[in-house]
Amino acid sequence: MGTEVGIAVTVVYSAQTRDVVEETLRLEEGTTVEQALNASGLALPTPAEGVPLGGQGVWGKKVGLTHVLHDQDRLEVYRPLTVDPKVARRERFAGQGAKKAAGLFAKRRDGAKAGY
Template identity: 55%
Template sequence: MQITLVYSPAPREVIEVSLRVGEGCTAQAALNEAGWGTKCPDTGTHALTLGVWGRRIGPAHVLREGDRLEVYRALRVDPKVARRERFMGQGARGTGLFAKRKAGSKAGY
């Protein structure tokens, strides 16, 4: 059966490999068969997060014909922390629903 392996090592950079695997192949077996550790050595340093067509799966997931196996890289910064830091830099006046008020109007309108 034919599957596609996809990995993005950096923003705007994608490695895509088409692979023919046997019936009943798991996600981990497909990565091993493709030699993923040598093509993308930075993926071997930590536990991989895998997905098929955007849905998270485990390494024991059995693949089907036409699946797109995606390898996700770890986040560098927690999104909540990044948003909090952006807010602190902007200050309370420049953000929120009522940041753009008409001149001479009341607060909140």
């Protein structure tokens, strides 16, 4: 049984919702995030195309392009946010309504104000 040299890194990118591309790469020790992205061959948008990336991270923790990868790392390429999370939450809340018996307000104490 031969041993493989280097590290195994999985690169994950989703250009749109429910469309995930995942590729496992065999790279040399000391490979940076930028080198791994270039080696991945994924069709990642570039700032020159006018489509900015939302950044990148390893196992959900944001890292820079110079971060050195380790064996079994999962390199995730993020899309930019299209909606501010606070705005999205407010819109969901407005749709549920504080006076309706839905979501967070399905259970209310007798005599309690709406939303409590």
